[in-house]
Amino acid sequence: MLPPGSTIGILGGGQLGRMMAVAALQLGYRVVGFAPEGDNVAADACSGFITAEWDDAAALGQFAAACDVVTWEFENVPVSTVAALPEPLLACPVRALEVAQDRLREKAFAAELGGVPAPYRAVESAEDLAAAIAAVGTPGILKTARDGYDGKGQWRVRSVVEAGTAVFPGVTCIYEGFVTYExxxxxxxxxxxxxxxxxxxxxxxxxxxxxxxxxxxxxxxxxxxxxxxxxxxxxxxxxxxxxxxxxxxxxxxxxxxxxxxxxxxxxxxxxxxxxxxxxxxxxxxxxxxxxxxxxxxxxxxxxxxxxxxxxxxxxxxxxxxxxxxxxxxxxxxxxxxxxxxxxxxxxxxxxxxxx
Structure with missing residues (x-):
């Protein structure tokens, strides 16, 4: 058990980190945050907050030295950032981020464990997109394989007509068929x-x-x-x-x-x-x-x-x-x-x- 007075490091500065920090304070812990420049509202509830780019080795070293355990508040913290921290500090294996950051890998991982995802295809080019739409059908949704959230990085394809004009955004994507659900x-x-x-x-x-x-x-x-x-x-x-x-x-x-x-x-x-x-x-x-x-x-x-x-x-x-x-x-x-x-x-x- 981590004793009271220990320091929890949180990668990310948003509202989830803020609410995690409040919970940590109630349990007698200190919190240090780390995130690039931005509206880092978690800093309001932290004892210290390091503002630096994710690949800033010196800043990460300073962060690691201040922490007894490290967690993250969102899944798009770069894997390389987490992997650069001493492994004993990590509360959770970095593999969780590796899987969750890639929608293709995430779907395959869940399916291997018995989950049922929507029908999908990988899309690496405009030709792949046309083939995916032909295989999965419409309506469907094209998503970037990485970095999208809250509806960002997503494009609906409602019909065969739209399928003919769908534009590949130039990054690895996933095309998913719509699911009829309650x-x-x-x-x-x-x-x-x-x-x-x-x-x-x-x-x-x-x-x-x-x-x-x-x-x-x-x-x-x-x-x-x-x-x-x-x-x-x-x-x-x-x-x-x-x-x-x-x-x-x-x-x-x-x-x-x-x-x-x-x-x-x-x-x-x-x-x-x-x-x-x-x-x-x-x-x-x-x-x-x-x-x-x-x-x-x-x-x-x-x-x-x-x-x-x-x-x-x-x-x-x-x-x-x-x-x-x-x-x-x-x-x-x-x-x-x-x-x-x-x-x-x-x-x-x-x-x-x-x-």
């Missing part, structure tokens, strides 16, 4: 260094413009029926990776069963409700796991829960939410610029408490 849902687990796994309840997730807008519990009968199979896959993924911490897998709930969409080796937007709504939040349990502390309970505390993201300029009037009914719990991330499509915070509403 809703999307997440399986979020925490795995300790000893292999113990605990799951939170799965929310139904509603998206707008490719970005998560709302997560709801209860998730509905179809999702609840598919959670056991989805959890089995998630547990196999965590074990195969030797994963430690919070891991998220996203699924489509279809009439034929859960279809694997993607994984995120980190705390997740669809788990923000756990701060107020679960016995232990995803952020606290992530810190517990990487510090080898006993894991906390994941039981849902309320009969109904809704988490909604606050995006763009809606944040400017977000404090008005506090006057609304439904016991709103407001979280603003301290970002300086309320740009369109930018996650600025979230609000969670809970129903009556469960006994």
């Amino acid at each position: 809703t999307e849902f997440s399986v979020i687990l925490v795995r300790g260094a000893d292999g113990e796994v605990r799951f939170w309840d799965s929310t139904a997730n509603l998206h707008e413009g490719g970005m998560l807008a709302q997560s709801i519990l209860p998730a509905g009968a179809l999702v609840e029926a598919q959670v056991p199979a989805a959890r089995e896959l998630a547990a196999r993924v965590a074990e195969a990776l030797g994963y430690v911490g919070v891991l998220t897998l996203e699924f489509f709930a279809t009439r034929e069963g859960p279809v694997f969409n993607e994984m995120a080796p980190r705390v997740h937007n669809s788990g923000h409700w756990t701060i107020e709504g679960a016995a232990t939040s995803q952020f606290e349990n992530h810190i517990r796991a990487i510090c080898e502390l006993p894991l906390g309970g994941t039981k849902t505390r309320f009969a109904s829960i809704e988490m909604r993201n606050i995006v763009g300029e809606d944040a400017l009037k977000a404090h008005m939410i506090l006057a609304e009914p439904g016991e709103p719990h407001l979280h603003l991330y301290g970002k300086a610029e309320a740009r369109e499509g930018r996650k600025m915070g979230h609000v969670t509403r809970v129903g009556h408490a469960l006994k």
